[in-house]
Every structure is written in structure tokens, then in C-alpha cells.
Amino acid sequence: MTSLIPPGCPTVLTEDDRTGTSIETLRRAFMDNLFFIQGRFPEVATKNDYYLALAYTVRDRLLLRWLNSAKTYRDQESRTVCYLSAEFLLGPHLGNNLINLGLYEAVEEAMRQTGLNLKELLDQEEEPGLGNGGLGRLAACYMDSLATLEIPAIGYGIRYEYGIFDQEIRDGWQVEITDKWLRYGNPWEIPRPELILPVKFGGHTYSYTDDQGRYRVIWEPHQVVQGVAYDTPILGYKVNTANLLRLWRAEAVESFDFQAFNTGDYYGAVNQKIASENITKVLYPNDEQLQGKELRLMQEYFFCSCALQDMIRLYKQSGKQDLSRFHEKFTVQLNDTHPAISVAELMRLLVDEHLMPWEQAWDITRQTFAYTNHTLLPEALEKWPLDLFGSLLPRHLQIIYEINRRFLDEVRLQYPGDNDRLRRLSIIDESGCRYVRMAHLAAVGSHAINGVAVLHSELLKQTVLRDFYELTPEKFSNKTNGVTPRRWMVLSNPGLTRLITERIGEDWVKHLDQLRQLEPLAADAEFAAQWRSVKHGNKERLAQYIRDRIGVTVDPHSLFSILVKRIHEYKRQHLCVLKVITLYQMLRDQPHLEMVPQTFIFGGKAAPGYYMAKLIIKFINSVADVINRDPVVRDRLRVVFLPNYNVTLGQRVYPAADLSQQISTAGYEASGTGNMKFALNGALTIGTLDGANVEIREAVGAENFFLFGHTVEQLQELRCNGYRPWEFANGHPMLKRVLDLISSGYFSHGDTELFRPLVEHLWQDDRYCLLADYQSYVDCYQRVLQVYQDQAQWAKMSILNVARMGKFSSDRAIREYCQDIWHVQPVKIVLPATAYMTS
Ligand code: OX2
Numbered sequence: 044m045t046s047l048i049p050p051g052c053p054t055v056l057t058e059d060d061r062t063g064t065s066i067e068t069l070r071r072a073f074m075d076n077l078f079f080i081q082g083r084f085p086e087v088a089t090k091n092d093y094y095l096a097l098a099y100t101v102r103d104r105l106l107l108r109w110l111n112s113a114k115t116y117r118d119q120e121s122r123t124v125c126y127l128s129a130e131f132l133l134g135p136h137l138g139n140n141l142i143n144l145g146l147y148e149a150v151e152e153a154m155r156q157t158g159l160n161l162k163e164l165l166d167q168e169e170e171p172g173l174g175n176g177g178l179g180r181l182a183a184c185y186m187d188s189l190a191t192l193e194i195p196a197i198g199y200g201i202r203y204e205y206g207i208f209d210q211e212i213r214d215g216w217q218v219e220i221t222d223k224w225l226r227y228g229n230p231w232e233i234p235r236p237e238l239i240l241p242v243k244f245g246g247h248t249y250s251y252t253d254d255q256g257r258y259r260v261i262w263e264p265h266q267v268v269q270g271v272a273y274d275t276p277i278l279g280y281k282v283n284t285a286n287l288l289r290l291w292r293a294e295a296v297e298s299f300d301f302q303a304f305n306t307g308d309y310y311g312a313v314n315q316k317i318a319s320e321n322i323t324k325v326l327y328p329n330d331e332q333l334q335g336k337e338l339r340l341m342q343e344y345f346f347c348s349c350a351l352q353d354m355i356r357l358y359k360q361s362g363k364q365d366l367s368r369f370h371e372k373f374t375v376q377l378n379d380t381h382p383a384i385s386v387a388e389l390m391r392l393l394v395d396e397h398l399m400p401w402e403q404a405w406d407i408t409r410q411t412f413a414y415t416n417h418t419l420l421p422e423a424l425e426k427w428p429l430d431l432f433g434s435l436l437p438r439h440l441q442i443i444y445e446i447n448r449r450f451l452d453e454v455r456l457q458y459p460g461d462n463d464r465l466r467r468l469s470i471i472d473e474s475g476c477r478y479v480r481m482a483h484l485a486a487v488g489s490h491a492i493n494g495v496a497v498l499h500s501e502l503l504k505q506t507v508l509r510d511f512y513e514l515t516p517e518k519f520s521n522k523t524n525g526v527t528p529r530r531w532m533v534l535s536n537p538g539l540t541r542l543i544t545e546r547i548g549e550d551w552v553k554h555l556d557q558l559r560q561l562e563p564l565a566a567d568a569e570f571a572a573q574w575r576s577v578k579h580g581n582k583e584r585l586a587q588y589i590r591d592r593i594g595v596t597v598d599p600h601s602l603f604s605i606l607v608k609r610i611h612e613y614k615r616q617h618l619c620v621l622k623v624i625t626l627y628q629m630l631r632d633q634p635h636l637e638m639v640p641q642t643f644i645f646g647g648k649a650a651p652g653y654y655m656a657k658l659i660i661k662f663i664n665s666v667a668d669v670i671n672r673d674p675v676v677r678d679r680l681r682v683v684f685l686p687n688y689n690v691t692l693g694q695r696v697y698p699a700a701d702l703s704q705q706i707s708t709a710g711y712e713a714s715g716t717g718n719m720k721f722a723l724n725g726a727l728t729i730g731t732l733d734g735a736n737v738e739i740r741e742a743v744g745a746e747n748f749f750l751f752g753h754t755v756e757q758l759q760e761l762r763c764n765g766y767r768p769w770e771f772a773n774g775h776p777m778l779k780r781v782l783d784l785i786s787s788g789y790f791s792h793g794d795t796e797l798f799r800p801l802v803e804h805l806w807q808d809d810r811y812c813l814l815a816d817y818q819s820y821v822d823c824y825q826r827v828l829q830v831y832q833d834q835a836q837w838a839k840m841s842i843l844n845v846a847r848m849g850k851f852s853s854d855r856a857i858r859e860y861c862q863d864i865w866h867v868q869p870v871k872i873v874l875p876a877t878a879y880m881t882s
Contacts, residue, residue: 061103064146069153072100091227093159094137094167097150098230101140102276109276109285112872116195120361121870122371124189124196124861127350127385128182128378129343130326131200131288132174132207133275134530134690136231138165139187142534143278169224170691171231172206173290175330176609177716178417180690181495181853182378184716187527188857190279190286191553193869199350201342202232202273202290205325210648210687215664219328219651232290235272240352241296242345243267248438260395262438268293268319270349280529280553283872291349293322329650330609331423337431340384344436347385351392366397370410374865377414377489380425380481386412386488387439390446395438401445413491413864415522416482417713419499419507420613426478429471443470443479450487454514468510486511486518491864493522496714496735502755522860523738524714525853528555531720535694538577539724543845546570556849561842571838578701578725578841585699589644589683595671597681601640602831605721606704607688607696610649610656613711617659617801618813618820619643619704620666623682624781625821627666630676639828642681646688646696658801660684665790665798693717697724701837702749702827705730706820708811710755712736719851725841729827731816735851743847747840751823752816761815768809771817778817782806 058065060072077083077096088096116123141147151161174180182198189196208219245265253259270291278285295316322341327334354373358366377383386408393404418424433440447470458464470487472478486492486508494500500521504512512519533540533552543551546564551557564570582599589597606619623643630636645663649656667682685692703721705712705728712734722728722739730736731752740748753761772779782802784790791797805813831837849855861867 062107064104064144064149066149066153066156069100069146069150070156072103073097073153073157076100090163090167094164095228095230097154097164098137098168101137101144101146101150102230104144104146105140105276105278105285107874108278108283108872109287111283111874112195112285113287115870115872117360119870120372121195122867123373124194124865124867125350125354125373125375126182126185126189126196126198126378127347127375127382128179128198128200129346129381130174130179130378131171131182131186131198131290132176132179132690133171133183133288134180134694135165135168135170136275137168138534139530140278142529143187143191143280145281169227170689171224171229172222172689173200173203173326175207175326175328177714178330178379181524181716184525184527184530184853185857186277186286186288187279187529188525188853190277190284191282191527191529192854192857192861193279193282193284193871194286194857194861194867195870196286198277198286198288199346199353200288200290201323201326201346202292203323203326204292207326207648207689208328208651212660212664212684212686215661215668217649217657217660221325232273232275235274238272238353239269240349240356241267241269242293242348244341244344244435246437248441257398259398260438260441262391262395266315266319267296268322268345269296270345272349272353283874284870285872289350289353291323291346293319293345295319328648329652331418331420331611332650332653333423333425334652335427337435340427340431340435343381344384344388344439347382348388350382351385351389355392355397366393366399367403367407369393370407373411374867375412376860376865377412377485379415379417380485383414383425383481383485383488384436384439386484387436387442387446390442391438394442405446405449408488409490412485412489413493414485414489415493415495416499416503416508417495419502419713420711424507425481426472427481429477429479432479440479443484446484446487447471457514464510468514482507483511490518491520492518493520493864494713495522495524496738497521497523498710498732498737498755499713499734502710520863522856522863523735523850524716524719525851525856526716526719526723527853528552528723530694531697532723536577536581536698536724538580539574539698539845542570542573542577551849553854554849555852555854558846558849561846565839565842565846568835571835571842574725574842575834575838578699581698581724582701585644585695588695589685593683593686595667595681595683597642597683598640598678601642601679601681602701602828603642603644603699604702604704605644605696605700605726606706607644607646607685607693608715608717610647610653610659612655612659613811614707615811615813616645616647617662618706618816619645620659620663621778621781621813621817622820622824623666623670623680624784625777626680627670627673627676628777628780628784630679634675638679639831640679641828642683644683644685644696644700646685646692648688655800655804658798662790662798662801669790693720697721697726700724700726701831702726703728703730705733705736706752706816707731707733708816709733709753709758711811719848722844723848723851725845727827727830727837727840727844729820729823739848739851742850743844747843747847749823749827751819753812753819758812758815761812766809766812766815768812768814769806771814772806775818777821778814 076099081092083092154161186198206222211218243264246263248262250260273290275288276285277288389408393399470483472480494503547560586597586599663684670682697720703726705718709731715734729749732754785798786802788795
């Protein structure tokens with residue numbers, strides 16, 4: 044470390060150390076942070092010290108932009124989008140911030156001059172896993188696009204102390220390890236210990252008439268906790284806009300309950316503190332599966348109440364006391380029903396605490412909220428038992444009753460005598476045990492409702508929200524999901540980014556439609572060769588990772604066929620395994636069969652309580668074990684399960700895929716976003732007509748997409764006629780052999796019980812119609828292998844896929860939300876001449 048400049052040594056400052064962007068300044072700032080923040084000198088500094096020193100260097104540059112954004116929004120009283128989400132699956136910050144600042148190369152060089160390797164420092168970062176999967180990751184992509192499009196926005200959510208669990212695989216089974224992501228501190232957040240807001244739970248209400256004759260309700264809670272704000276700046280790509288992600292942590296109002304303490308109940312006092320802090324301890328690791336736990340409802344209410352109180356606080360900062368224009372200052376998007384309690388909470392704040400008349404408050408509330416639905420799965424639709432709800436949020440239950448009463452009165456006017464419809468529309472489910480239906484609350488309390496892909500939005504109108512659609516069709520629209528090309532192309536696939544930019548310039552990163560300029564290059568042999576070589580390099584790196592991580596050798600020349608996402612029966616990972624076993628059978632039958640060498644790569648977490656999903660993981664690993672050991676097939680077939688699939692791993696996986704597997708049962712995957720990430724990185728897709736696959740296929744051209752499987756309509760017909768899966772199994776000799784082989788214990792050391800639940804499910808019930816789609820999948824796969832043998836043809840299709848995927852940028856999605864739902868405009872942020880904004 045020879046180039047170290049001792050801090051304090053007089054050097055000529057051409058730009059200041061906290062905001063300057065020259066290599067020399069970055070290097071000096073970095074060493075300064077190593078000394079004065081980490082308290083380390085190079086000889087003893089660990090990689091983590093270096094990572095943190097660099098993170099603080101980058102953070103200073105973020106803060107400059109963030110403070111200026113905040114000040115501009117405040118001065119201009121900008122209309123602001125608030126994105127409420129129980130999950131933000133951000134992924135590592137450092138690399139992304141370097142890309143967005145335009146400082147990646149400069150910092151890489153500054154580190155090189157310091158004798159360090161930027162990639163190694165990037166690997167140090169522990170990703171904040173504050174989400175389960177697609178829904179949380181979508182929120183993160185949208186925060187990136189909002190900032191890039193210079194839209195004033197705040198993300199509100201929960202600062203879970205433990206995010207999504209780390210997955211280990213032991214003996215083929217998933218084992219969950221707590222995610223201690225805050226262990227070494229988090230340089231990207233700024234705690235705001237002075238920004239605390241009270242949140243009430245339980246107790247009872249009473250009413251009285253005040254001296255002005257107003258009916259008032261007072262809520263006497265059983266417990267009060269406080270929310271503490273933690274702020275993370277979210278920077279846009281090559282703009283000065285940095286928006287706020289504000290996550291809330293729960294703590295006890297007093298660190299000890301002094302009264303209990305004084306009466307000698309020391310443990311009681313401490314328990315109270317622990318109970319408060321428990322609210323934000325851990326993310327519920329269920330993706331699309333309701334757990335119905337009281338603590339979950341507490342989490343939801345906790346962060347919504349903090350968010351809305353904070354918005355009111357910000358509103359009043361501009362000097363306005365009267366909240367009648369609240370909806371002009373803020374527009375609030377509900378990311379699924381997890382924040383739907385906000386509807387009742389805003390009513391409570393306006394009516395009870397700010398003494399606004401009900402009608403006016405309701406008007407403002409409805410103009411404030413919009414609701415995005417992400418799933419049609421019945422087991423994911425949130426509903427809370429009335430007893431539980433009422434004991435935790437007694438005032439909100441009253442408010443919901445009142446909202447419901449008025450709403451049903453309106454329905455009665457439109458549909459006199461239609462009691463069945465009233466029952467179906469009611470926010471309260473009275474069909475058996477009584478429940479609060481959160482989707483109904485969100486739908487009634489919002490002025491806009493959207494699904495996340497064309498097919499999904501249509502099905503939403505026909506099924507889950509059908510009656511609402513008939514009542515207010517004008518509220519409904521579709522907003523097809525998108526992903527950010529900054530993280531999912533520029534950061535994760537530098538080789539492809541360079542190649543594309545050489546040919547069409549760099550504007551595509553912000554205007555993804557410009558990828559279309561690549562279309563003519565699909566016929567350019569030299570370009571195609573470069574394209575293939577980038578893909579091959581990415582595959583080599585993934586192969587190396589697989590070797591290091593799980594000790595399996597895979598051939599980068601083989602076809603990389605990848606299926607990574609949460610494990611769920613509707614996503615049908617096990618259909619892919621049936622296909623793998625089919626290939627295995629073929630190779631066993633004809634040991635000298637010439638076949639394209641293939642590597643099947645799986646990854647994904649199962650909800651800890653979802654038995655079948657965990658069995659599917661064991662199944663994949665067991666099949667992998669047998670196949671990878673078998674000398675007859677292992678040069679042509681390999682199977683890998685990558686443990687702990689997360690954002691970081693996604694960044695390695697998407698760029699290395701030849702084939703993207705999007706094989707959910709039609710009608711079940713609302714959109715999917717992994718499908719977009721794969722295609723944007725040059726993978727071809729084998730998929731069903733489900734979610735956004737439909738639109739991807741339309742965009743890239745049917746001839747560049749491998750389609751199989753029943754459509755939604757065909758499945759409906761199949762089921763109407765009584766679906767008998769065993770007939771499919773008995774009708775296809777190969778399928779029957781595959782199922783019999785599993786049942787025989789071939790993949791379970793002779794144990795015929797282990798996979799019995801899986802196979803029996805398929806034979807007897809097969810809710811997700813694997814057997815019905817099997818033949819079509821296998822046939823389609825044959826076409827894949829044929830095309831893959833013609834590498835020129837494959838490359839051409841891959842280039843055309845990327846060229847035509849521009850629509851799937853989250854920038855496009857956010858522009859649509861801005862225009863159709865939020866009605867917000869960009870606000871330009873200009874940096875002042877000096878760092879401290881005193882000019
Ligand atoms: C997911 C959906 O399953 C997925 O299809 C979609 O792409 C993603 O949300 C983003 O819209 N929990 N996760 C989802 O929905 C729910 C509920």
C-alpha cells in the first residue's frame with residue numbers, strides 16, 4: 044500500500060473529498076474513511092473494512108444528491124408518490140450505486156491503484172433480503188425507475204431485523220438459517236432516532252359528543268409502540284435525483300416500563316420491551332401463502348400507520364394545517380393487500396385525530412389510494428378473522444363496518460334486491476367464520492385497481508374482483524410489470540452491455556426500446572459470434588461458481604437450462620424434473636444416443652411450512668445425485684440445485700442462461716419478472732401462455748419463443764369435463780415409466796415412501812395439471828434441442844429476443860403508473876456549486 048496519502052497532509056484540493064469524482068479524490072476519500080470511520084490502517088484492515096470504507100465514500104456522493112432532492116421537493120412542494128410495500132427486495136447497493144453514479148470504472152481504477160480488487164469488495168456486501176420474491180423485487184425495481192425518471196417518491200416499508208432466511212441444503216433438504224444481515228452494520232441507511240411515531244394496539248374505544256356537538260371516538264389502546272425511521276437513499280441512473288426509502292423499526296416507548304419496574308416486576312417490564320421490538324424482528328417467509336398470524340397483522344398496521352403519520356407530518360411542514368388537499372400532495376400505491384389497512388388508518392387519522400367530517404375524509408382517502416393485485420391464488424388472498432382483527436384494531440374494525448355499510452348502501456341502489464351480490468361484495472365475509480377481506484377493503488378504498496400483466500388483469504376482472512369490476516369498471520387497468528435494466532443488465536452483464544453499447548450507443552440503458560436497433564445485427568455473423576462469446580464467458584463464470592459452491596463440474600458448452608424462482612407447486616419445478624428423468628430414461632435405454640449435452644440448473648427457497656415445496660427441493664437434489672453419479676449419462680446430462688437463491692445469485696445466473704424455464708400452469712403466475720430478466724440477457728424462453736410470458740412472446744415473435752401447454756381456456760374445459768390425471772399417465776408409456784421409476788425408490792435409495800406424496804398427488808389430483816402438459820412440454824423441448832444444434836440460428840433468435848424486449852423495462856411500467864394513476868410530473872434536481880448548498 045505505497046500510495047497512501049496520510050490524512051491531514053497538505054495536498055491540493057481541486058474538488059472536495061466528500062463529493063468529488065476524480066480517481067485521485069475517490070482514492071483519498073476512501074483512505075480517509077478507512078482511517079476515520081473504520082479506524083484501521085491497511086496492514087490490519089480486513090476486506091470488510093475496505094468494503095465499508097468504500098461504501099461510505101459512495102454514500103457521501105449519494106447524500107449530496109439526496110439532500111438536494113429533498114430540499115428541492117420541499118421548496119417546490121412537489122406532488123409525491125408513496126409506494127407502500129411490506130417488502131423491498133433491494134439486493135446489494137454498492138455495485139448498483141456505482142453504476143447509477145456513473146462511477147463504476149473510476150472506482151475500479153481507484154481501487155486498483157490502492158492494490159484492491161473492486162469485485163472482491165462487492166462480494167463482501169451482505170444483501171438486504173427484505174422480501175420473498177417477485178413482489179418485493181418489483182418494489183425495488185420501481186424505486187430505481189422512479190428515481191431515474193426524476194419522480195418525487197418515497198418508499199415506505201419495514202426494516203426487518205432478519206430478512207428472508209438463508210437456505211442451506213443438507214442431505215438434499217432445505218434447512219433455514221436466520222439471516223443476520225445487520226451483523227456488520229449497514230452503511231446505506233441513516234437512522235433517524237429523533238423521527239419516532241407512536242402506534243397503538245388493542246384496548247377499546249368510547250364515544251362522546253364534544254362541546255361543539257361533534258360525535259367523537261377515542262381509542263384507548265392496550266399497548267403503544269414507537270416506530271423509528273431508517274432512511275436509505277435510492278439514486279436514479281445518471282440523474283441527480285435520489286429518493287427516500289424509509290423503513291420503520293419498532294421499539295418500546297420507554298426502554299423499561301417504570302411502573303412495572305417499581306412494583307418489582309422486572310421481567311414483566313423487560314417482556315413489554317421485547318414484545319414491542321418483536322414486531323419488526325422477522326420477515327414472514329411465505330410467498331403467496333397466508334399465515335394468518337397476529338404478529339403479521341401487527342407488522343402491516345405498524346408500518347402503514349407510521350407511513351401515513353409521516354406523510355401528514357411532511358404535509359404540515361409546508362405550513363398547511365388543513366388536510367383537505369392531502370391527496371393533491373400524495374398519491375399512495377398499495378403493493379398488494381399487505382398495506383390495505385392504510386385505508387382504514389387514513390380514515391381514522393382524518394376523522395378521529397384531525398376532526399374531519401366522514402364524507403370529506405372518505406373522498407380524500409379514495410383519491411389518495413390505488414391498489415395493485417399480484418395474485419389470484421385463493422390461499423394468498425388476505426383475510427383476517429374478525430375476533431383477531433377487532434381485538435388488535437378495535438377502532439379500525441368500527442371504521443371498516445362504517446365504510447362497508449355506506450358502500451353496501453350504494454350497491455343496493457344500483458342492484459336492488461340482489462342480496463347475493465351484496466354478500467359477495469361485502470368487506471366482511473360472513474359465509475362461515477367471519478373475516479375481514481383485505482382485497483375488498485383495498486378495492487373499495489382506492490380510485491384505481493390494476494393487475495400486473497394483460498392476462499392477469501383480465502382474469503382479475505373475471506374472477507377475484509369480478510363484482511367490483513361490474514360495479515366500477517372505470518377503476519380497472521393493467522400495468523404490466525417491468526424490471527430495471529441497470530441492475531439486471533448493466534451491473535450483472537457487463538460483457539453484453541459493452542457489446543450492445545459499442546453498436547448502438549448508451550442511451551438504451553434509459554430508453555430500453557432502443558434495443559430494437561439491434562435487430563439488423565441479428566443477421567451479422569461477426570456480431571453473432573461476439574454475442575455467443577459473451578454468453579459463453581458468462582456460462583464459464585457460472586460453471587466456476589457451481590464448482591466452488593457445490594463441487595459439481597458442469598460443462599459450459601452444454602445447454603444451460605435454468606429454472607430459478609420460489610418453489611411452489613403452481614410454478615411446477617417438478618414438471619421440469621419429470622422432463623429430466625425422461626431424458627435420463629432415454630439415455631439409459633440408448634447409451635450411445637447422440638444428444639445435445641444439457642445442464643439443468645434449479646434454485647429457489649420454499650416457505651418453511653410448505654411441506655410439498657420442501658419435498659420438491661429434496662426431489663430435485665435426489666434426482667441430481669443419481670444422474671450426476673451415473674457414468675452412462677453424465678457427459679450429456681447434469682442437474683444442479685444452487686442453494687440460497689437470492690438477488691446476488693440472480694445477477695450471476697440470468698446472464699449465463701441459454702434457456703429460461705417459465706412453465707407455470709396457465710392462469711396462476713400473475714406476471715413473473717424473472718422471465719423478463721432472462722430474456723433481456725439473451726436467453727430463449729420455453730414457457731406456457733401464463734402471466735407476462737404471453738406479452739413476451741408477442742414482443743419477441745412467436746417464432747422466437749418455445750411455447751407449450753394448455754391455455755387458460757383449455758384447462759377450464761379440461762376441468763369442466765372432469766380432469767382425470769391418471770388417464771394421461773396411463774396413456775403415455777414414457778410418463779408412466781417416469782412416475783413408476785420415482786415410485787420404485789430409484790431416486791431415494793430404495794425408499795418407496797419418500798416421494799409417494801408427490802407422485803400420488805399427481806396421479807390422483809394434479810391440481811396444477813402437470814400430467815396434462817407433460818407431452819406438450821417434452822415435444823417442445825425436442826424443438827429446443829434441434830434449434831440449439833444450429834448455433835447460428837440460436838444466436839440470431841437470442842439477439843432478436845433482446846432487441847424486442849424493450850417494453851419490459853420498469854421505466855415503461857412506471858411511466859404508465861405516472862400517467863394513468865398517479866398524475867405526477869418529473870422534478871429536475873440541479874446540484875449547487877458547493878457541497879453544502881449554501882450558495
Ligand atoms: C408475485 C407474483 O407471483 C408474480 O407473478 C409477480 O410477477 C410478482 O408478484 C410481481 O408482481 N406475492 N408475490 C407475488 O404475488 C404475491 C401476492
